[in-house]
Amino acid sequence: MINFLLFVQAAMPVSGQAANESPIPLTPWDIIQYAQGFEWPLGALFVIGLFMLISAYVRQFLQWRGSNSMLKINVENMTEHEFSHSIEQSKTRNPFVVIGSLILEEYNRGGTSQSMIDYAFQFIRLDHERYKETERYITAAVYIALSLGLLGTLLGIFVLFMSGSRHEGSDLVGLGIAVVSTMLALVVRLILWPLNVFLQASLRKRYNTLKKWTIASAYALSAKGERPSHN
Numbered sequence: 001m002i003n004f005l006l007f008v009q010a011a012m013p014v015s016g017q018a019a020n021e022s023p024i025p026l027t028p029w030d031i032i033q034y035a036q037g038f039e040w041p042l043g044a045l046f047v048i049g050l051f052m053l054i055s056a057y058v059r060q061f062l063q064w065r066g067s068n069s070m071l072k073i074n075v076e077n078m079t080e081h082e083f084s085h086s087i088e089q090s091k092t093r094n095p096f097v098v099i100g101s102l103i104l105e106e107y108n109r110g111g112t113s114q115s116m117i118d119y120a121f122q123f124i125r126l127d128h129e130r131y132k133e134t135e136r137y138i139t140a141a142v143y144i145a146l147s148l149g150l151l152g153t154l155l156g157i158f159v160l161f162m163s164g165s166r167h168e169g170s171d172l173v174g175l176g177i178a179v180v181s182t183m184l185a186l187v188v189r190l191i192l193w194p195l196n197v198f199l200q201a202s203l204r205k206r207y208n209t210l211k212k213w214t215i216a217s218a219y220a221l222s223a224k225g226e227r228p229s230h231n
Contacts, residue, residue, distance in 0.1 A: 034176030035184060038152045042145055042184045049141040049192040056134045056199055063094060064206060070096035071213065075220045080107065083221065095206075098123060099214050103221065113222035120214045124207060131203050138196040145188040152181025 032039045073086050087100040099120045106116040156178025 031180060032184065034173075035152060035180040036173070036177045038148060038177070038181040039184060042148055042181070042188055045141045045145050045148075046188045046192070049138050049188070050195075052134055052137055053192065053195050053199065056131060060131075060199070060203065066090055066092035066094050067096055067206070070094065070100070071209070075213075075217045078220070080104070080221055083217070095124070095127060095210055096213060099210060100217065103214065103217055107221050113218045116218035116222070117215055120218070121211070124210060124214070128203065128207050131200070135196060135200050138192055142189050142193050145185045149182040149185025152185070153178045156181070 035042070070086075070090065073083075075083060078086070083100065084104055087097055087104065090097045102120045102123060103116045106119045111119070156174045156176070158174075159177060160174030
């Protein structure tokens with residue numbers, strides 16, 4: 001602890017001199033540098049979180065292409081062969097196509113409407129879990145960023161109080177650590193968190209629609225009572 005205090009006291013005159021040379025930051029990077037090292041872990045968290053979110057958005061776009069055309073299928077007025085033909089004619093392998101194939105697979109095994117639903121819901125749960133992993137990672141990144149911001153605030157206040165009136169320029173160092181590290185942590189949260197919330201809300205809506213479509217398809221096929229011949 002004593003060594004740390006000596007290090008802070010020794011560094012303060014240098015920081016004060018630097019502050020006197022350029023008291024007003026001229027660029028955003030000049031402002032960020034006042035975080036005194038906290039900008040690097042916060043920046044890494046931001047880049048990693050943003051990369052994961054962009055990847056999830058791209059995966060969502062690629063995965064759900066062609067979903068609207070599948071929703072237009074009137075499964076209640078379709079036979080098993082018509083339903084199978086509609087699935088085969090789909091140009092993209094979106095979750096509706098996969099679920100339709102699973103329903104037909106269970107139907108051809110002689111399954112009931114409930115067994116078809118249970119079989120399809122297993123895929124839905126597993127597929128949705130992949131996106132929930134991204135949500136967990138983003139939540140962790142946001143909380144780590146806020147913790148680093150709080151740590152920077154406390155460290156800045158500590159430096160500010162330890163400097164006293166011995167080095168006028170060191171006041172700027174302490175305030176810089178406290179303010180800029182907190183600001184960067186909030187920027188990380190205000191960008192990553194809303195993007196994640198919007199993504200997860202959109203996905204929940206999609207999977208709820210998929211579940212309703214699955215139930216309607218399973219009961220419609222079961223009501224037809226047609227079974228393929230195995231001669």
